[in-house]
Amino acid sequence: MSFLHDLKIALRSLARARTLWITVALTLALGIGANAAIFSVVRSVLLRPLANRDEDRLLYLRQSAPGLGNENTTFSVPEIQDLGRDLKTVTELGTVSAIDFSLVGLGTPREIHAAVVDGSYFEVMGLRAVAGRLLTTADDGPNAAGAAVLTYRFWTNTLHSDPGVIGKTVRLESSMGARPAVIVGVLEQSVPYPVETDLIANLVTSPHHLSATMVTGREHRMTEVFARLAPGATLEAARAELSTTHAAIVAAHPEVYKAADRYKINVTRIHDQINSRANTVLWVLFAAAGLLFVIACSNVANLVLARTVRRESELAVRSALGASTAALRRSLLAESLILCGSGALASLLIAAPMVSVLARYASRFSARTDDLTLDFSLVWFGIALALIAAVCLAFVPRLPSGSASQNFTLSNGVQRAVSGSSRRLRIFAVTQIAASFLLLIGACALMRILFVLEKTPPPFATANVLAFNLPVMTFGRTPQQVNDFYREVQRRVGNLPGVQQASQGFSTPWRDVRGLDINFMFAVDGAKRANGQDDLRARFRPISPGFFETLGMPLLEGRNFKDSDREGSERVVIVSKSVAQALFPGQSALNRDLRWTDGVIKFIGISGEPRRIIGVVPDLDDENIIPAPAMAVYQPLDEEQGWNGRLFVRTEHDPYSLVPLIARTIHQLDADQPVERASTLADIRAEVLTPDRLNAIVFGGFAGVALLISVVGVAGVLAFSVSGRTREFGIRMALGAPPRSILTDVLREGLIMAGIGVGAGVLLALVLPVVIGSYIAEVKIPGVLAFVGSALVILAAAIIASAVPAARAARVNAVEALRAE
Numbered sequence: 001m002s003f004l005h006d007l008k009i010a011l012r013s014l015a016r017a018r019t020l021w022i023t024v025a026l027t028l029a030l031g032i033g034a035n036a037a038i039f040s041v042v043r044s045v046l047l048r049p050l051a052n053r054d055e056d057r058l059l060y061l062r063q064s065a066p067g068l069g070n071e072n073t074t075f076s077v078p079e080i081q082d083l084g085r086d087l088k089t090v091t092e093l094g095t096v097s098a099i100d101f102s103l104v105g106l107g108t109p110r111e112i113h114a115a116v117v118d119g120s121y122f123e124v125m126g127l128r129a130v131a132g133r134l135l136t137t138a139d140d141g142p143n144a145a146g147a148a149v150l151t152y153r154f155w156t157n158t159l160h161s162d163p164g165v166i167g168k169t170v171r172l173e174s175s176m177g178a179r180p181a182v183i184v185g186v187l188e189q190s191v192p193y194p195v196e197t198d199l200i201a202n203l204v205t206s207p208h209h210l211s212a213t214m215v216t217g218r219e220h221r222m223t224e225v226f227a228r229l230a231p232g233a234t235l236e237a238a239r240a241e242l243s244t245t246h247a248a249i250v251a252a253h254p255e256v257y258k259a260a261d262r263y264k265i266n267v268t269r270i271h272d273q274i275n276s277r278a279n280t281v282l283w284v285l286f287a288a289a290g291l292l293f294v295i296a297c298s299n300v301a302n303l304v305l306a307r308t309v310r311r312e313s314e315l316a317v318r319s320a321l322g323a324s325t326a327a328l329r330r331s332l333l334a335e336s337l338i339l340c341g342s343g344a345l346a347s348l349l350i351a352a353p354m355v356s357v358l359a360r361y362a363s364r365f366s367a368r369t370d371d372l373t374l375d376f377s378l379v380w381f382g383i384a385l386a387l388i389a390a391v392c393l394a395f396v397p398r399l400p401s402g403s404a405s406q407n408f409t410l411s412n413g414v415q416r417a418v419s420g421s422s423r424r425l426r427i428f429a430v431t432q433i434a435a436s437f438l439l440l441i442g443a444c445a446l447m448r449i450l451f452v453l454e455k456t457p458p459p460f461a462t463a464n465v466l467a468f469n470l471p472v473m474t475f476g477r478t479p480q481q482v483n484d485f486y487r488e489v490q491r492r493v494g495n496l497p498g499v500q501q502a503s504q505g506f507s508t509p510w511r512d513v514r515g516l517d518i519n520f521m522f523a524v525d526g527a528k529r530a531n532g533q534d535d536l537r538a539r540f541r542p543i544s545p546g547f548f549e550t551l552g553m554p555l556l557e558g559r560n561f562k563d564s565d566r567e568g569s570e571r572v573v574i575v576s577k578s579v580a581q582a583l584f585p586g587q588s589a590l591n592r593d594l595r596w597t598d599g600v601i602k603f604i605g606i607s608g609e610p611r612r613i614i615g616v617v618p619d620l621d622d623e624n625i626i627p628a629p630a631m632a633v634y635q636p637l638d639e640e641q642g643w644n645g646r647l648f649v650r651t652e653h654d655p656y657s658l659v660p661l662i663a664r665t666i667h668q669l670d671a672d673q674p675v676e677r678a679s680t681l682a683d684i685r686a687e688v689l690t691p692d693r694l695n696a697i698v699f700g701g702f703a704g705v706a707l708l709i710s711v712v713g714v715a716g717v718l719a720f721s722v723s724g725r726t727r728e729f730g731i732r733m734a735l736g737a738p739p740r741s742i743l744t745d746v747l748r749e750g751l752i753m754a755g756i757g758v759g760a761g762v763l764l765a766l767v768l769p770v771v772i773g774s775y776i777a778e779v780k781i782p783g784v785l786a787f788v789g790s791a792l793v794i795l796a797a798a799i800i801a802s803a804v805p806a807a808r809a810a811r812v813n814a815v816e817a818l819r820a821e
Contacts, residue, residue: 028343031296053126132185433757750802
């Protein structure tokens with residue numbers, strides 16, 4: 001019962017020191033809450049086991065060509081066949097190819113992200129069905145019936161977990177044709193790697209995957225490969241065997257695998273591969289949260305110990321009146337428990353909202369953020385740490401003995417307390433400042449990157465240009481009818497009131513990653529090339545007439561495409577300025593003959609016949625936010641097979657007000673035509689910038705909180721110092737020292753602490769990236785601007801933190817200070 005009495009007294013005592021109570025509770029809440037939130041994300045994304053059976057035996061195979069700047073070339077069918085022959089360390093290979101289908105037969109026709117797989121895929125991946133069945137080897141072959149499996153997310157979110165969809169026949173449309181398929185099952189909830197999909201079908205649903213060009217084309221690469229380790233085999237053994245096999249394949253086909261391209265194969269466990277993008281970001285964020293926790297703990301220790309030292313005279317009086325050491329310890333423990341306990345409980349209110357913010361942030365780097373919730377194990381661990389800290393704070397301070405208290409006076413007691421504790425408190429403050437500097441310098445570097453991205457203008461109009469996805473629908477149409485349909489769509493939309501220009505393109509800038517990444521080798525007759533140098537590579541961009549006008553791009557030379565530039569007429573192209581300058585510096589590129597020389601073109605219906613260059617346009621970098629020189633070749637959409645799929649509309653006024661009218665106009669031509677993802681290019685650009693904004697917001701938030709805690713810590717140290725030096729200040733002022741000198745003295749003390757903290761932070765900021773960079777290549781030393789900006793912010797914060805205690809010191813009444821003696 002005596003300890004309950006101590007708790008009541010402690011509550012009354014802290015009620016009179018509400019500022020201290022609130023500061024300590026908020027500081028601990030931020031430290032514990034931030035760590036609980038980020039650890040919840042780290043545990044869910046990086047540490048949680050996958051749904052795949054025996055995931056430690058599941059491997060991901062990646063082929064790359066560093067010489068071409070391609071980190072993932074994927075695999076072709078002949079490569080997969082050669083690679084999987086007579087393997088000892090791997091039992092089986094599973095293949096998957098990403099593809100977009102238009103899905104007809106399950107409500108409103110829609111474009112979906114899908115994949116086609118071989119019959120071994122699900123067995124290799126170790127996945128199960130939650131309804132129906134999965135695809136097997138019985139679903140392989142050109143004579144198999146079309147079959148498809150729904151992913152769990154699509155089934156639950158879009159189809160509302162309707163069990164009636166099992167057994168339904170749907171139509172899957174792609175640019176190469178339409179095929180029927182029966183929905184045979186629903187896949188269990190799992191990580192959608194390598195791409196997020198709504199539906200997974202067998203190969204027969206994609207006519208292109210059964211074509212001779214796909215089956216025989218060694219350079220026709222569009223397939224990802226997974227493998228399962230044989231019993232008793234190790235990852236190292238599998239790497240060695242697959243590397244040897246791949247080297248033999250490269251050596252056997254030198255005409256395909258050129259030495260300068262440096263083709264190689266990499267083998268990793270699926271868990272490591274899935275986490276590869278998120279690893280660096282989340283561990284750096286976890287380190288930032290750890291720094292914040294260090295700052296919070298040191299600040300709490302600072303404030304609580306300062307309060308304990310100030311109360312030494314009170315404790316001495318109580319000891320002189322007969323209070324035992326145990327009683328004094330209990331009173332300190334009661335206060336510490338209330339302070340730290342309230343902070344730990346408040347962390348529960350902070351951690352849950354932070355998890356939702358961090359989950360959105362992590363979703364940019366990982367597919368494992370679904371249903372992410374707060375991990376209470378770390379919250380309870382944080383609360384336990386807070387309670388342990390409370391006990392330590394109660395038992396660390398030295399208590400006055402009964403004999404010592406007999407000669408104890410208020411002034412000399414405080415003076416001894418200050419001299420005994422000031423150094424420790426300053427160390428705490430310097431630690432906080434150094435940690436805050438590290439967080440600030442990271443936030444400054446990210447904000448500078450964001451500023452550059454935001455302020456760099458795109459090379460084409462974005463504000464009044466709408467982009468639509470119009471996936472190609474071929475069911476019941478000949479290739480010519482397909483082209484005529486989309487040409488009519490462009491004509492009708494272009495004639496709508498409020499529309500200035502309508503055109504079609506191959507891919508939407510910044511958004512269509514797979515389309516934007518397509519580039520081919522080419523050669524131009526009469527161009528001077530160095531001996532032995534390979535042909536150049538350029539982005540492949542089929543477009544319709546009016547495309548450059550829609551995007552506000554001027555023509556530098558020649559003419560634009562016309563409606564007469566189509567199949568059967570002269571083959572023509574327009575090149576970017578970089579192509580013209582690379583091949584014909586100081587000369588005109590017009591009327592030269594350009595030929596696609598890439599080995600892939602013969603597999604996708606593109607002719608290698610000469611094409612006359614009829615125009616030159618400025619570089620249009622549609623991949624990068626900060627525009628770079630762009631080698632690009634544009635050819636008419638109708639010149640060969642139809643590459644329609646993206647509609648661009650330039651409007652006079654508010655673009656979004658025209659979206660319903662445009663959709664209605666297209667549906668009058670075909671009610672089944674999906675019209676999706678309507679967005680201005682400006683909003684697409686803003687969406688692409690979201691990860692950089694989140695980077696700056698998250699790390700800036702951590703840095704801001706750390707700086708706030710540091711300001712409180714510095715102010716607390718100086719306030720404690722001022723209270724202990726009241727007698728000194730009184731004597732100095734009695735001897736004629738002006739208040740300004742007292743003010744300057746205290747401000748200098750704050751700046752010295754800040755300077756030492758910044759110095760320690762600079763050393764850590766120079767050393768840590770070098771140490772961490774040996775393990776994580778993405779970690780670099782921030783620029784000079786980040787160092788200077790962070791230092792100025794810290795020093796300014798130190799001045800602000802020092803201002804209140806300095807002003808208090810300057811107002812010391814000399815008479816009252818000396819009378820206290």
